[in-house]
Amino acid sequence: MKLVAIVGTNAEKSYNRELLQYMQRHFSSSVTIDVAEIDNIPLFKETMALPQAIQALTDQISAADGVIIGVPEYDHAVPAALKSVIEWLSCNVHPFNDKPVMIVGTSLGIQGTSRAQDELRQILNAPGVGAIVLPGNEFMLSFAPKAFDDQGALTDAHTVSFLESCFQHFIKLIKMQSGTSSMAVKWQGHYDVIVLGFGGAGATAARFAADNGARVLVVEAAPYGREGGNTRYSAQHVVMGESLDDLTTYYHALNAPFVTPEKTLQAYLSGMSRIPAYFKDYLGIPAVSWKHDIKPGDAVAIKKTMAEYPELPGSQTVDFALVHKRDKDAGLWKVLRQKVLDRTDQIDVWLDSRARQLIQEPTTGIVRGVQIERHGQLVNVHAKNGVVLAMGGFENNPELVQTYLHSAKLTPLGTLFNRGDGIKMAQAVGAKMWHMTNYESHGILPGITFKEVDGERGRQIEHWPLLKQGSILVTADDGTRYFPEDAPHRHGHIKTHGSWLIPMLNQHPYLVFDQAQYLDFKAQLAENGRLPYPQFMDKLISAKTLTELAAKMDVPADNLVKTVARFNQAKQMGEDLEFGRHVDSMRTFDDGPYYAIAAANDVLNTQGGPQRNEQAQILATSGQPIPHLFGAGELGGIVANCYQGGGNLAECLIFGKLAGEHAAADKADADDVTAAEMNGMNDLVDAENAANVTLGADQYLGRSNSGLGGQIMVRVTYRDQAIQKVEVVQHHESEDVGLVAIDQVPKEIVAANSTDVDAISGASASSRAIKEAVQDALKQVKVTQ
Numbered sequence: 044m045k046l047v048a049i050v051g052t053n054a055e056k057s058y059n060r061e062l063l064q065y066m067q068r069h070f071s072s073s074v075t076i077d078v079a080e081i082d083n084i085p086l087f088k089e090t091m092a093l094p095q096a097i098q099a100l101t102d103q104i105s106a107a108d109g110v111i112i113g114v115p116e117y118d119h120a121v122p123a124a125l126k127s128v129i130e131w132l133s134c135n136v137h138p139f140n141d142k143p144v145m146i147v148g149t150s151l152g153i154q155g156t157s158r159a160q161d162e163l164r165q166i167l168n169a170p171g172v173g174a175i176v177l178p179g180n181e182f183m184l185s186f187a188p189k190a191f192d193d194q195g196a197l198t199d200a201h202t203v204s205f206l207e208s209c210f211q212h213f214i215k216l217i218k219m220q221s222g223t224s225s226m227a228v229k230w231q232g233h234y235d236v237i238v239l240g241f242g243g244a245g246a247t248a249a250r251f252a253a254d255n256g257a258r259v260l261v262v263e264a265a266p267y268g269r270e271g272g273n274t275r276y277s278a279q280h281v282v283m284g285e286s287l288d289d290l291t292t293y294y295h296a297l298n299a300p301f302v303t304p305e306k307t308l309q310a311y312l313s314g315m316s317r318i319p320a321y322f323k324d325y326l327g328i329p330a331v332s333w334k335h336d337i338k339p340g341d342a343v344a345i346k347k348t349m350a351e352y353p354e355l356p357g358s359q360t361v362d363f364a365l366v367h368k369r370d371k372d373a374g375l376w377k378v379l380r381q382k383v384l385d386r387t388d389q390i391d392v393w394l395d396s397r398a399r400q401l402i403q404e405p406t407t408g409i410v411r412g413v414q415i416e417r418h419g420q421l422v423n424v425h426a427k428n429g430v431v432l433a434m435g436g437f438e439n440n441p442e443l444v445q446t447y448l449h450s451a452k453l454t455p456l457g458t459l460f461n462r463g464d465g466i467k468m469a470q471a472v473g474a475k476m477w478h479m480t481n482y483e484s485h486g487i488l489p490g491i492t493f494k495e496v497d498g499e500r501g502r503q504i505e506h507w508p509l510l511k512q513g514s515i516l517v518t519a520d521d522g523t524r525y526f527p528e529d530a531p532h533r534h535g536h537i538k539t540h541g542s543w544l545i546p547m548l549n550q551h552p553y554l555v556f557d558q559a560q561y562l563d564f565k566a567q568l569a570e571n572g573r574l575p576y577p578q579f580m581d582k583l584i585s586a587k588t589l590t591e592l593a594a595k596m597d598v599p600a601d602n603l604v605k606t607v608a609r610f611n612q613a614k615q616m617g618e619d620l621e622f623g624r625h626v627d628s629m630r631t632f633d634d635g636p637y638y639a640i641a642a643a644n645d646v647l648n649t650q651g652g653p654q655r656n657e658q659a660q661i662l663a664t665s666g667q668p669i670p671h672l673f674g675a676g677e678l679g680g681i682v683a684n685c686y687q688g689g690g691n692l693a694e695c696l697i698f699g700k701l702a703g704e705h706a707a708a709d710k711a712d713a714d715d716v717t718a719a720e721m722n723g724m725n726d727l728v729d730a731e732n733a734a735n736v737t738l739g740a741d742q743y744l745g746r747s748n749s750g751l752g753g754q755i756m757v758r759v760t761y762r763d764q765a766i767q768k769v770e771v772v773q774h775h776e777s778e779d780v781g782l783v784a785i786d787q788v789p790k791e792i793v794a795a796n797s798t799d800v801d802a803i804s805g806a807s808a809s810s811r812a813i814k815e816a817v818q819d820a821l822k823q824v825k826v827t828q
């Protein structure tokens with residue numbers, strides 16, 4: 044967003060200029076503010092030609108989204124220089140017309156330019172000027188000389204906070220004016236509740252919103268077949284515990300020294316203590332208790348404890364719920380997904396559709412809807428009662444990973460579609476963030492996995508003893524060791540000086556080993572026919588000496604040589620004084636050759652995001668709920684410090700239910716719209732049905748996403764070198780001319796035995812989509828005939 048800030052005086056020294064320059068710096072992360080001067084502009088005279096400086100200012104204002112005017116007060120009025128400029132700008136040129144304007148001012152005395160601001164408001168409202176002046180939000184700064192420090196920054200925190208609040212309202216006014224606010228929005232669809240994200244939290248919220256009578260739209264960025272977020276990749280363990288008291292004690296200890304608002308925590312823990320009833324009542328399945336039901340010989344092994352931190356008080360109550368006696372098979376996800384499919388009477392699902400921004404009413408802060416990118420177009424969908432943010436974390440957003448997790452990149456072990464959109468969208472409507480620096484990991488050793496090319500998921504290999512037993516170690520960017528490779532870890536966190544932390548993040552860590560270790564890997568390969576990481580041997584780099592290997596790894600040779608020497612020394616001394624690795628797991632490095640394989644920091648899921656309360660309402664920075672906005676799942680998860688496995692899926696179930704129910708509830712301040720042209724599309728159902736479309740001999744299925752209403756699917760019968768029949772088996776085209784295309788174009792294609800036929804006038808998109816779908820089907824003819 045670009046703003047122009049006009050210094051309302053031609054004085055050389057001006058505190059109003061200083062105020063505008065301060066705003067320019069202070070708000071630079073969200074908007075660009077160009078400060079404009081009026082000192083070189085002649086006095087207005089109607090008969091005079093438009094001065095060049097006025098033309099330049101006109102262009103500048105026209106190109107800006109809004110204008111800020113810093114107005115001094117001279118003799119109880121607006122300075123003559125500013126009034127003259129506005130006269131120029133309302134005669135022949137009218138750049139202020141419909142332009143949002145914010146007035147600020149500062150004075151030497153106590154009045155803070157109040158009279159000048161009043162007058163300026165009136166002037167800007169004059170018919171020839173026609174500005175849209177920000178109502179209220181009058182920023183009047185008294186005693187200017189004392190208000191700024193030597194660097195020109197405002198010194199009083201309350202003043203800064205008031206300025207920020209006025210400015211936020213101004214931004215909302217601009218958005219409203221530019222058509223991105225509720226009041227000016229052209230709505231294309233309308234639901235009671237919109238749920239963003241179709242993972243565990245989103246599926247749960249949608250289903251409970253529907254069960255509470257809401258018409259629901261679920262919006263998912265991933266295409267069909269790739270929905271489900273991290274939930275589908277997860278191990279499917281849901282934490283539970285019989286005793287609420289013990290759970291409370293345990294979670295206080297897990298969070299310590301941090302504090303989670305008790306009501307929010309209790310909403311979570313009381314839900315956790317009732318997970319078996321939840322499974323039975325809402326999922327229709329008796330929960331398998333890992334503690335009580337798993338027996339020797341089952342597909343999952345008996346565990347001594349399910350508590351990730353068994354040493355903490357209350358841990359004895361911790362158990363895992365499973366949907367059956369297996370894990371890591373998307374079992375729970377499939378149940379949650381089916382619950383959404385079971386409610387297609389109330390729930391529509393848009394796949395391959397990315398939510399882009401929340402549409403918030405500027406004056407009330409109510410979230411009225413969502414702008415969604417669907418098939419290359421931005422569409423605005425209205426939500427009468429609530430929007431649920433369930434878009435997962437920011438695992439795949441390098442900028443957010445860099446900002447909050449201090450790594451240039453983390454290799455994701457789960458979905459590639461969690462790109463931090465929910466964080467940005469929540470921030471844009473003023474949400475308060477929490478737990479942004481918390482994340483979980485796994486990989487092959489604490490915090491790391493093998494390095495993959497960008498855009499590929501990393502591997503999670505829990506049990507590969509050769510990676511941490513023998514003459515093998517892990518190096519940091521400088522070729523030195525940085526953690527005990529055999530350390531027991533808890534979701535990637537290892538005990539570090541008393542705290543459980545993910546080992547320091549490096550840009551290019553390596554696993555380094557010697558010839559003996561290499562031979563052990565070879566032996567494992569020979570014995571099993573493959574290694575747990577099939578690319579392992581292909582990705583190795585090797586060298587005769589450590590010095591040569593260091594050059595290939597791009598680490599200082601001295602360090603690598605010393606690292607290996609220290610490792611050997613530790614083994615000989617019988618103690619790894621530096622890192623505390625068990626010497627039994629260490630073997631002295633031999634004389635080479637030596638090997639290395641690139642590793643990378645990895646992430647299972649992030650925990651940070653907008654803070655929610657016990658009703659799953661998302662809170663603003665003020666601590667008050669943002670009206671009509673709810674959250675669930677790992678986007679703004681509850682984990683303040685140590686993470687107990689199974690906790691994220693428990694959050695999806697518990698807060699998903701709360702979010703769905705509260706979002707569905709009728710709201711006194713709900714508004715209604717009638718737009719429904721985009722209602723009634725369900726990509727999930729369509730794609731599911733696609734699988735059910737029967738194909739006879741010589742029949743082929745083709746699809747196109749270019750239709751006005753989404754996917755068009757055709758069944759083409761092709762025999763004897765000719766298109767015999769084209770049936771549109773699925774479409775969402777418009778009721779009028781779109782239907783003509785659906786009727787006509789297939790006939791014309793058959794008649795011409797070609798897709799090179801004319802489009803139906805007024806339905807070119809529908810016609811094109813049908814032709815594309817037929818071409819898609821014909822591609823398969825070539826493959827199979």
Ligand SMILES: Cc1cc2nc3c(=O)[nH]c(=O)nc-3n(C[C@H](O)[C@H](O)[C@H](O)COP(=O)(O)OP(=O)(O)OC[C@H]3O[C@@H](n4cnc5c(N)ncnc54)[C@H](O)[C@@H]3O)c2cc1C
Nearest residue numbers: 240242244264272273274278280398457460676677689692
């Ligand atoms: C390998 C692995 C194993 C795990 N095992 C467990 C376990 O056993 N137990 C446990 O409790 N936790 C586990 N976790 C963590 C847990 O899976 C996640 O934290 C949890 O599933 C998150 O659920 P969610 O619904 O919040 O997010 P997700 O399931 O990630 O769903 C978010 C969805 O939002 C979509 N989305 C993102 N941006 C947009 C947008 N702009 N518009 C529309 N849609 C968008 C994404 O495509 C995604 O489908 C594991 C994680 C991984 C990766």
